[in-house]
Amino acid sequence: MSAAQQHCVIVGAGHAAAQLCASLRQAQWPGRITLVGDEPGIPYHRPPLSKSQLHPGADASLQMIRPAEFYAKQQVELRLAQTVQSINRERRTVDVGQTKLPYDTLVLATGSLNRRPPITGIEHPRVFSLRTAADAEALRDQVQDAEHVAIIGAGFIGLEVASALRKIGRDVTVLEMANRVLSRVTSPAVSAYFSSLHREHGVDLRTGVSVSMIQEKEGHLTLLDGDDSVVCRADLIVLGAGARPNDDLARLANLEVNNGILVDEANRTCDPVIFAMGDCCNQFRPLYQTRLRLESVQNAIDQAKIIAAAICGLPLPAETLPWFWSDQYDVKLQIAGVSAGYDECILRGVAKPDSSFSAWYLQRDRLIAVDAINDPRAYVLAGKLILRGARPSPQVLADTGRELKELLSSETRTS
Amino acid sequence: MARITYITPDGQQVVVEASSGSLMTAAVQNQVDGIEGACGGVCSCATCHIHIDAAWMDRVGPAGDAEAAMLELEDGSTSASRLGCQVPIRPELDGLTVRVVGR
Numbered sequence: 001m002s003a004a005q006q007h008c009v010i011v012g013a014g015h016a017a018a019q020l021c022a023s024l025r026q027a028q029w030p031g032r033i034t035l036v037g038d039e040p041g042i043p044y045h046r047p048p049l050s051k052s053q054l055h056p057g058a059d060a061s062l063q064m065i066r067p068a069e070f071y072a073k074q075q076v077e078l079r080l081a082q083t084v085q086s087i088n089r090e091r092r093t094v095d096v097g098q099t100k101l102p103y104d105t106l107v108l109a110t111g112s113l114n115r116r117p118p119i120t121g122i123e124h125p126r127v128f129s130l131r132t133a134a135d136a137e138a139l140r141d142q143v144q145d146a147e148h149v150a151i152i153g154a155g156f157i158g159l160e161v162a163s164a165l166r167k168i169g170r171d172v173t174v175l176e177m178a179n180r181v182l183s184r185v186t187s188p189a190v191s192a193y194f195s196s197l198h199r200e201h202g203v204d205l206r207t208g209v210s211v212s213m214i215q216e217k218e219g220h221l222t223l224l225d226g227d228d229s230v231v232c233r234a235d236l237i238v239l240g241a242g243a244r245p246n247d248d249l250a251r252l253a254n255l256e257v258n259n260g261i262l263v264d265e266a267n268r269t270c271d272p273v274i275f276a277m278g279d280c281c282n283q284f285r286p287l288y289q290t291r292l293r294l295e296s297v298q299n300a301i302d303q304a305k306i307i308a309a310a311i312c313g314l315p316l317p318a319e320t321l322p323w324f325w326s327d328q329y330d331v332k333l334q335i336a337g338v339s340a341g342y343d344e345c346i347l348r349g350v351a352k353p354d355s356s357f358s359a360w361y362l363q364r365d366r367l368i369a370v371d372a373i374n375d376p377r378a379y380v381l382a383g384k385l386i387l388r389g390a391r392p393s394p395q396v397l398a399d400t401g402r403e404l405k406e407l408l409s410s411e412t413r414t415s
Numbered sequence: 416m417a418r419i420t421y422i423t424p425d426g427q428q429v430v431v432e433a434s435s436g437s438l439m440t441a442a443v444q445n446q447v448d449g450i451e452g453a454c455g456g457v458c459s460c461a462t463c464h465i466h467i468d469a470a471w472m473d474r475v476g477p478a479g480d481a482e483a484a485m486l487e488l489e490d491g492s493t494s495a496s497r498l499g500c501q502v503p504i505r506p507e508l509d510g511l512t513v514r515v516v517g518r
Contacts, residue, residue, distance in 0.1 A: 022446070045455040063455055067444045297453050298460075325459035332481070334459060376484035380461070384488070405488070 001104070006031035008311065009094060009101060011084045011249065012109035013037025014046065016278035016300035018065040020107060023308030025074045031104075034077040036084050036096055039132055042068055047297065049136040050157050051327055054164040056144055062133050087253040089271055105273050105311055108250055108261060109304075112243035112279035112295055117152065117177075121214035126221060126236040130157055131243075142236055147171055150223055150234035152211055154181035156326050158240030159194060163328040166201045173204040173232045175223070180207055184242070186339065190359050190371050193351040194328070200353060201329055204232070243295060245280045258282065260293040266310040267303050275310070277303035287319055287387070288338060288368065298323045321383050334379035337361070337369030337386045346397045348378065348404075358382075365391040377404060384408065417509040421465075423448040424517035438513060439463035439499035449517030456500035461485050463499035464492075464516040471511050475502060491516040 008024070010017045013035050021033055037043075044062040053062075071078055085095045093100040114129045116122060128139045143149065149165050151158045154176035162172045174181075180191040181198075198205050209231055213224040223231040245260040256262040256270045260282030267275045267283065278300040282293040302320045309316050324335040339345075342361035349357030356374035360367065360382070367390050370382030381404050385392060392407045416434045421442055423429060429448075433441035442450035442463070451462035458481055467475045478486060478497055486496045496516070502508075 026446075026448070047455060047457075065443075066446075070444075070446065301451065301453055323460070325454060325457070327457060327459075332457075332459065374481075376458075376481055377487055380485060380488040 003312075004030040006104045007034065007102060008032070008105040008107065009034045009036065009103040010107045010109055011036050011094065012111055012246075012278070012280070013039060013043050013078075013080065014109060014111050014278060014300065015043060015065055015297055016109045016304045017107075018043035019301045019304035020109070020277070020308055021071070021074060021076045022066060023305050024311060025076075027308055027312045027314060029308070029312050032077070033075070034079060034101065035071070036079040036082050036094070036101070038081065038083045039134070040081045041133065042066070042071060042078065042080070044133060045297075046131075047325075049133065050130055050160040051164055053136045054140055054143065054161065055168060056140060084249060087249060087274075089253055089274070092273065103273075105275070107307060108269075108274065108276040108280060109278050109300075110246040110249060110276075110280045113246045114239065115242045115244055116239065117211070117241045119152075119211055119214055121216075122239075124214055124216060124221065124237075126216075127214060127239060128236065129239045130161065139238065143168070143170065146235035148173070148234045149236055149238060150175060150221070150232055151238045151240055152223075153177075153240035153242065154205065154207070155184065155240055155242055156182070158238070159198065159328055160326060161238050161240060162198055162203050162205075163201070166198075166203060167329075171204075172202070173234065174198065174206070175209045175211055175231060176205075176207045177210045178207060181205070185335075186371055187342070187345045187359055187361070189345065189347055189351055190373070193357075193373065194333075197329065197331060197353065206231075243279070245282070245293060247280050250276065250280075262291075265306075266316055267307045268310065275307045277307055285319070285322075287321070288341075290341075292322070292338060294322055294338075296322065296324050321387050323379075323383065332374055332376075334372045334376065335369065336372070336379055336382040337367075339369035339371070342368055344394070346394050348397050349375070349400055360392070360397050362391075362394070367392055381405070381407065417504050417506055417511065419504070419508065420512040421447045421450070422512065422514045424515055433504045436504055437500050438465060438497075438502040438504065438508075441504055442499060442515070447515060449515035450499060452500060454500075458482055458485060458498060458501055461489050461498060462518065464489055464518075465497055465499050466491075466493060466495040466514040466516060467497055468512045468514075469495060471508075474507055475511070489516075490518070 043065045148171040250261040261276040279295045326333045339361040344362040346360045358378035359371040361369040372379035431445045439452045454460040
């Protein structure tokens with residue numbers, strides 16, 4: 001079959017899906033592309049949902065990844081507000097409602113789903129999660145009349161929502177089960193910095209707190225812990241308890257799944273005509289010599305480019321660096337690399353309010369990640385060093401009297 | 416309304432008309448190669464790196480602090496570098512030519 005007769009079906013209409021459409025057409029791939037997404041609209045930028053989009057006065061319109069005309073012009077068939085229920089791998093079809101849609105190449109871009117902690121009463125209509133534009137809109141509407149908001153979970157989403165809600169003057173309580181904020185993604189030093197940042201902005205932040213029940217009493221929601229003691233009261237609750245890969249469809253189709261859909265370096269699943277990309281997949285990363293499942297814009301974009309190359313029979317792009325960002329109050333956190341598994345953390349600068357500093361993570365002397373707080377230079381430099389497998393000198397890193405640029409020429413340890 | 420000419424990394428000229436947004440959003444909306452705008456325009460990713468035509472530098476203006484810091488160590492960075500997302504489209508930019516640095 002010629003490429004022009006091929007049909008590529010993409011399941012999920014997030015950032016990766018939009019990028020795959022763009023990359024396939026950019027490579028002049030002539031086949032038919034169908035995008036099936038369960039949300040009603042075309043792919044949009046999700047990160048603003050927990051930040052600027054929560055501001056009642058802000059422009060509520062979504063930021064589209066590509067304009068609507070793009071899909072028509074590039075002949076991408078959109079099946080929006082439609083759900084793929086199952087995959088028939090033998091017949092190479094997917095079930096969408098009553099239709100059996102045939103595919104030659106199937107790309108799963110199903111994203112991740114919010115974790116719902118085991119809390120009695122979590123189904124209360126004033127308990128909100130945040131993943132889609134509709135979620136953000138519902139929360140934005142309800143927040144108008146709320147005075148006090150409780151946020152369960154102090155990960156990126158929880159803390160970004162806390163920041164957005166403090167900006168509009170709501171009372172905010174953040175409850176984190178672990179003993180520090182951002183515990184899954186950063187070091188104790190950086191966690192401590194973000195805790196003080198939120199407390200200085202008036203957030204009632206409590207760690208080591210586990211909510212086990214939500215009850216409505218006299219119009220307010222009461223959050224109780226395991227001993228039935230009242231933790232706090234709130235007008236509404238936002239859940240920010242992390243995410244899990246949306247790999248149900250793949251599992252149902254007997255694809256290999258283990259914390260995400262397992263894919264090879266070309267993002268192929270164990271079925272050679274089925275690919276997976278973005279939050280839903282789990283891939284071995286040579287840079288880190290381990291499998292990673294990343295939830296990020298960067299990962300969505302770069303994996304889409306890999307799949308486009310694979311579909312077009314082009315050489316796969318070189319491995320790229322994972323990167324992330326978070327905006328809270330006036331602080332920009334930029335993360336280059338993945339710090340999990342570090343054995344040494346070196347702080348450059350002082351982790352205090354209104355300053356910029358960075359945390360450099362080494363593993364057996366090798367730089368694996370950097371958290372840069374209001375320090376874009378450190379972030380950009382770190383990206384270069386990590387990809388080179390650099391072993392920067394801890395003395396230079398810790399000494400703010402020495403230019404970071406020195407590390408580009410002399411990147412070996414002096415100790 | 417401003418007409419902006421983008422010269423892509425492989426030398427193509429793309430002329431775009433825009434009346435709002437930034438030099439990044441105008442490029443993304445018109446599939447200008449080499450401008451990605453991954454972070455959506457919050458000065459976090461440097462995937463919208465452009466060089467401003469020298470004659471236009473005064474009108475476009477210099478990079479802000481955070482932007483300049485992002486650009487300082489970026490590949491292909493020169494005194495003409497800006498991040499497209501940090502340059503709002505305005506009528507005075509009508510006729511501007513920018514070079515897309517790409518990655």
